[in-house]
Amino acid sequence: MLTGLVDAHTHPVWAGDRVHEFAMKLAGATYMDIHQMGGGIHFTVNNTCSANEETLLSSLLTRLRQMNQSGTTLVECKSGYGLDLENEVKMLRVIEQARTRVPLEISSTYCGAHAVPKNKTAEEATKDILESHIPHIKSLMSSGLLRVDNVDVFCEVGVFDVAQSRAILQVGKDAGMQINFHGEELNRLHSAEMGAELGAHAISHLEEVSPAGITAMARSGTVAVALPTTAYMLRLRPPPVRDMIQQGVAVALGSDFNPNAHCLAMPIVMNLACVMLHMSMQEALAAATINSAQALGQSSMHGSLEKGKWGNLLLLDAPTWEHLVYQLGCHTNVISAVVFKGEVIHEKL
Numbered sequence: 001m002l003t004g005l006v007d008a009h010t011h012p013v014w015a016g017d018r019v020h021e022f023a024m025k026l027a028g029a030t031y032m033d034i035h036q037m038g039g040g041i042h043f044t045v046n047n048t049c050s051a052n053e054e055t056l057l058s059s060l061l062t063r064l065r066q067m068n069q070s071g072t073t074l075v076e077c078k079s080g081y082g083l084d085l086e087n088e089v090k091m092l093r094v095i096e097q098a099r100t101r102v103p104l105e106i107s108s109t110y111c112g113a114h115a116v117p118k119n120k121t122a123e124e125a126t127k128d129i130l131e132s133h134i135p136h137i138k139s140l141m142s143s144g145l146l147r148v149d150n151v152d153v154f155c156e157v158g159v160f161d162v163a164q165s166r167a168i169l170q171v172g173k174d175a176g177m178q179i180n181f182h183g184e185e186l187n188r189l190h191s192a193e194m195g196a197e198l199g200a201h202a203i204s205h206l207e208e209v210s211p212a213g214i215t216a217m218a219r220s221g222t223v224a225v226a227l228p229t230t231a232y233m234l235r236l237r238p239p240p241v242r243d244m245i246q247q248g249v250a251v252a253l254g255s256d257f258n259p260n261a262h263c264l265a266m267p268i269v270m271n272l273a274c275v276m277l278h279m280s281m282q283e284a285l286a287a288a289t290i291n292s293a294q295a296l297g298q299s300s301m302h303g304s305l306e307k308g309k310w311g312n313l314l315l316l317d318a319p320t321w322e323h324l325v326y327q328l329g330c331h332t333n334v335i336s337a338v339v340f341k342g343e344v345i346h347e348k349l
């Protein structure tokens, strides 16, 4: 028996797959080549803006149920393929509706600063987010129509710079959201230091984090969310997880499920973390449970089997728990049942 898995970073609300971009990347295109050509996030934004709420909800529920069957009992879900206020709120509403339809806990994230919309500069988009998006979302939160747990930005060259990201994250925090953002993925911008200074709960990616950034995160108690599927798909240098652990940073794991990294299964992520990020199986288990719960500010009720916490657990059909990590791609055979809040919600056929 193991505690339920916690997926600390996903983008599960979208329409239109990007299998054609997988082919382009295999032929040598980089993530940013495709993004700058108007593909990548922009391709998904076009398709997601054209989709209605019912279509988005239906595909989201299918994805969440697949996560359930792979052992996930708490998952972070981002908006970020709307970019304009109307479509960002549409995505957040879809996530809100999913909360009562699937037996798993959702931590929702407003990620309106996921890319710069085609008709705006980054500066204009930042102003729009600060003056229009966040105040509107805050009012929906106050009136009980939406619960939004986290605020996110993609802080990257060609997307939002450190000053713009700082402003968005601070205003999101002031509106009652936890700071949890994409930093130091493709270029070293020292956003880890900025996030630590703002008291970020978590920073994801961190492939390019500096030693000073690691020290700052250790000091502020900011959780590092490592995303091995992204480093694998994009053939990036993996984040320096060993240095982080040694410096006392809690490392969590996320599937980063999105049209670029189509992986819903935390046991696969744990295997990749062991091989690519040099984590032990015990470290990967802590990262995919209690540390991920901490990244989402939910470790008091999730992430371990303890008196007073939710009864979220996996029953395994294997000689030892390590088989969940070791049997790459066979996790649905290894998991014989998933229990959420004390109820069996999935059983192996």
Ligand SMILES: N=CN[C@@H](CCC(=O)O)C(=O)O
Residues within 6 Å of the ligand: 011, 040, 041, 044, 154, 182, 185, 230, 256, 258, 259, 260
């Ligand atoms: N890096 C930014 N965001 C996502 C990718 C989203 C996409 O490519 O659609 C990530 O975490 O990997």
Ligand SMILES: [Zn+2]
Residues within 6 Å of the ligand: 009, 010, 011, 182, 256
């Ligand atoms: Zn992401």
